[in-house]
Amino acid sequence: MAKPIILLVEDDLALLNGMCDTLDMVGYRTVTATNGREALASLREMRPDLIISDIMMPEMDGYDFHQAVSSDSDTATIPFIFLTAKSDQADVRKGLRDGVDAYLIKPFDLEDLLIHVENKLRRFATIRQEALTQLDELQQQIITMFSHELRTPLTYIQGYTDLLAGQPEVSGRDEIATFLEGIQVGSSRLNRLVENLLALVQLDTGVFRQEYDHFAVQDDVGRLVRLAANHLAPTAANKGVTIDVRVAEDLPPVSVVSTHINQVISNLLDNAIKFSRRPGAKVLVRVYQKESRLVVDVIDEGIGIAPYDARHIFDRFRQVNRAKHEQAGLGVGLAIARGLMQIHGGDIELVSKPGEGSKFAAWFPLDSPS
Numbered sequence: 286m287a288k289p290i291i292l293l294v295e296d297d298l299a300l301l302n303g304m305c306d307t308l309d310m311v312g313y314r315t316v317t318a319t320n321g322r323e324a325l326a327s328l329r330e331m332r333p334d335l336i337i338s339d340i341m342m343p344e345m346d347g348y349d350f351h352q353a354v355s356s357d358s359d360t361a362t363i364p365f366i367f368l369t370a371k372s373d374q375a376d377v378r379k380g381l382r383d384g385v386d387a388y389l390i391k392p393f394d395l396e397d398l399l400i401h402v403e404n405k406l407r408r409f410a411t412i413r414q415e416a417l418t419q420l421d422e423l424q425q426q427i428i429t430m431f432s433h434e435l436r437t438p439l440t441y442i443q444g445y446t447d448l449l450a451g452q453p454e455v456s457g458r459d460e461i462a463t464f465l466e467g468i469q470v471g472s473s474r475l476n477r478l479v480e481n482l483l484a485l486v487q488l489d490t491g492v493f494r495q496e497y498d499h500f501a502v503q504d505d506v507g508r509l510v511r512l513a514a515n516h517l518a519p520t521a522a523n524k525g526v527t528i529d530v531r532v533a534e535d536l537p538p539v540s541v542v543s544t545h546i547n548q549v550i551s552n553l554l555d556n557a558i559k560f561s562r563r564p565g566a567k568v569l570v571r572v573y574q575k576e577s578r579l580v581v582d583v584i585d586e587g588i589g590i591a592p593y594d595a596r597h598i599f600d601r602f603r604q605v606n607r608a609k610h611e612q613a614g615l616g617v618g619l620a621i622a623r624g625l626m627q628i629h630g631g632d633i634e635l636v637s638k639p640g641e642g643s644k645f646a647a648w649f650p651l652d653s654p655s
């Protein structure tokens with residue numbers, strides 16, 4: 286295994302050499318600098334596993350050096366230990382506030398230095414390993430999800446096309462209609478997938494924001510909610526779920542891009558229906574004003590979301606128990622919905638209880654009366 290590299294920054298050459306000898310002797314690789322500026326130059330050449338820096342130094346002191354290290358995303362995660370000549374509480378407090386990981390008060394025993402170094406390296410190695418494992422799992426999940434989402438509709442389309450192409454003369458009208466329906470199901474699923482991916486790109490490239498800046502008009506959110514609910518009523522009916530829409534009277538209009546809001550409400554409603562899981566369940570959609578907000582609540586009596594999962598539910602490519610709930614989709618609907626609400630100056634908030642249901646509250650800011 287490669288030796289861990291430690292960057293030592295200290296203008297007291299006797300102390301610097303002492304630390305170097307000790308650390309080299311027990312198997313670390315050390316790189317040295319005598320002030321912050323020199324240390325920053327070294328960081329452009331190599332990446333240490335740990336930085337130990339004095340505070341009082343000529344040219345660039347430890348605080349400025351730490352500030353430069355922590356504001357650069359390439360170096361911000363390197364553990365950082367300060368050496369300070371004073372046991373001055375103010376010094377220690379300032380460093381801790383700036384996010385320094387530990388302190389060593391001079392004069393210190395070289396044994397203490399070793400203990401600090403070992404502890405920090407071990408702790409950061411564990412954190413890094415955990416982050417890598419999580420990243421690995423997420424990557425694996427995304428690959429599985431993508432291949433499934435692409436393969437399933439393609440299998441539909443290919444299978445039915447092959448049947449049609451293989452036996453044109455024996456197929457009756459009904460049979461042909463069934464095959465064509467299968468092809469339709471497959472292609473609309475692929476279409477949804479492409480639309481969702483495109484929506485993510487439009488969010489990231491600012492296209493949605495430009496649409497908002499140029500095309501937003503004052504509109505009646507209650508009307509948009511009713512339209513989306515009507516559109517999804519057949520899907521709900523298929524699952525034995527009823528949608529109840531209640532719009533408060535005399536609501537002020539809101540500046541919106543109607544296609545964006547249609548997408549937000551449709552995504553929330555689609556999920557509410559999908560996760561209802563019980564025929565006879567009700568989805569309630571309320572539109573009302575609360576103080577300086579216009580709120581759209583989408584409330585279901587479905588499976589609910591555990592607090593841990595709720596924290597990540599708006600992240601991209603996140604689904605909870607995909608296999609267990611036999612979910613389709615890419616786990617991006619909520620990320621898109623939230624992005625669109627934020628462009629409208631609002632947001633989406635979630636309250637949920639596993640086994641009881643969820644409430645997604647999408648809100649718009651209302652202009653304060655002038």
Ligand code: ADP
Binds near residue numbers: 606613
């Ligand atoms: P997808 O587009 O794949 O449905 P979403 O971003 O819309 O993804 O939702 C992400 C995940 O959040 C879903 O896969 C599901 O696990 C969970 N979820 C969303 N809405 C609800 C809901 N109303 N009840 C329970 N779980 C939900």
